[in-house]
Amino acid sequence: MVLGNDASSSSLSNKNLSVLVVDDDPLIRMLHDNYLKHFGLKPLVVENGKEAVDLFQLGTSFDLILMDKEMPIMNGVEATKALRDMGATSMIVGVTSRGSPSEMQAFMEAGLDFCFEKPLTFDMIDFILKELNVNDDDDTNN
Amino acid sequence: MERNPLRRQLQLMRKSLFDQGYLDEQFVQLEELQDDTNPNFVEEVVTLYYRDSARLVLNIEQALERKPYNFHKLDAYMHQFKGSSSSIGAKKVKAESTLFREYCKSGNGEGCMRCFQQLKKEYATLRKKLEAYFQVARQAGPMETACRPK
Numbered sequence: 013m014v015l016g017n018d019a020s021s022s023s024l025s026n027k028n029l030s031v032l033v034v035d036d037d038p039l040i041r042m043l044h045d046n047y048l049k050h051f052g053l054k055p056l057v058v059e060n061g062k063e064a065v066d067l068f069q070l071g072t073s074f075d076l077i078l079m080d081k082e083m084p085i086m087n088g089v090e091a092t093k094a095l096r097d098m099g100a101t102s103m104i105v106g107v108t109s110r111g112s113p114s115e116m117q118a119f120m121e122a123g124l125d126f127c128f129e130k131p132l133t134f135d136m137i138d139f140i141l142k143e144l145n146v147n148d149d150d151d152t153n154n
Numbered sequence: 155m156e157r158n159p160l161r162r163q164l165q166l167m168r169k170s171l172f173d174q175g176y177l178d179e180q181f182v183q184l185e186e187l188q189d190d191t192n193p194n195f196v197e198e199v200v201t202l203y204y205r206d207s208a209r210l211v212l213n214i215e216q217a218l219e220r221k222p223y224n225f226h227k228l229d230a231y232m233h234q235f236k237g238s239s240s241s242i243g244a245k246k247v248k249a250e251s252t253l254f255r256e257y258c259k260s261g262n263g264e265g266c267m268r269c270f271q272q273l274k275k276e277y278a279t280l281r282k283k284l285e286a287y288f289q290v291a292r293q294a295g296p297m298e299t300a301c302r303p304k
Contacts, residue, residue, distance in 0.1 A: 039202050039238050046187045046195065082233075109237035131241040133183055 029144060030073070031055040034064045034091065035080040035107070040130065044078055044107075047137050060084055061091025068095055074102045076144055078132075081108035081119055089122045096123035103144055107132060160294040167287050176280050181243030193296060197288045203242045204281055210235040211274065218267060228266060229258040246276040 033044045033055050041057050048055045056074075058064055060083040077095070081088040092104055106119045106127035116127045126143075128136050171177045181196075188195040214231045217224060236251035250273035257265035 037206075037234070037238065039199065039206055039241055042199065042202060043184075043187075043241055046192065050187055109233060109240070130237055131180055131183075133180075134186065 029053055029075045029141070031076045031078070032064060032067070032074040032102075033057045033078045034059075034061060034083070034088070035078070036060055036083040037080070040080065040107075044132060047132060047134065050134075051137060051141060061086030061088055061094070064091050065094045065098075068098055068100055073100070076140065077102050077104045079104055079106050079124070081106060081115075089119055092119070092122040092124055103140070105140055158294065160290060164287070164290050164294045167283075167290060171283060171287065175245050176283060178243045178245040178248075180240060184242065190296075197291070200242055200284055200288070203238055203244075207235055207238050207277075210238070211277070214270060218270060223263045223266065225258045225261055225263075225266075229255055232258065244277075244280055247273060247280060250276055 031048055031053050033041055035041050036059050045055055045057055062085045064077065079088045079092055088106060103125045104123060106124040107130050108119060109130045120127050184196045184199055210231055214228060217228050217231065232251055232254050236248055239247040239251055250269055254266055254269045254273060257269055
């Protein structure tokens, strides 16, 4: 895997993307925060699904949400369903330690765009951001 | 070949951690996040891991003192612990975590106990090795870009 040029060239197109990291694990929050900063982003970081839903209810929207599955107060499945029910059009990417196909399928059905097993890697984030930028280009052209 | 003796020592320590199976690719991902603006990132992440996971180790220890075992609870704790351990590339610790979860699923209490003792050994060994590694790293100063072990 080569990172170098890809990360630096994409950081220019990424800088206007708004990102929310939702995870109860401080280590994962720190990691994902730093991964995203490496791509030129400035993510907001919250600790559970309810905080994500509360932000949306206050009128804050995000281009990308990285959503953990297992969290206290409100888990990732509940939060994703709630956000979609409220009309959130963000790209929501599930991130879970539970890697069985059935568990990931259940999380996907809540309304995710993608689901990855933890921990995220540079390649995964690169893929997500490319998908996001492609979607953004499609919206502009329509 | 690195000529600076401290950096050479650091390279050898690093290679040994990978060759002996203590660390995996995820550790390299952490190193790639380290730069001039974040020069101690890897050490900070590892420090956070050991600080945070200590609580989980204690929870598991306490749960293993209560009979009959609550395998569902033990599995939940270990699931969290495994996730954190994966995030820093702690390969042997992660392997023992996986085995522990399999024992939980099959309701094998003795297996859980044995496995947990081994897990704690690996956890402690890795900590000592990484502490020594970071001590030399601080003395050696910033390294070149992280390279993947062959």
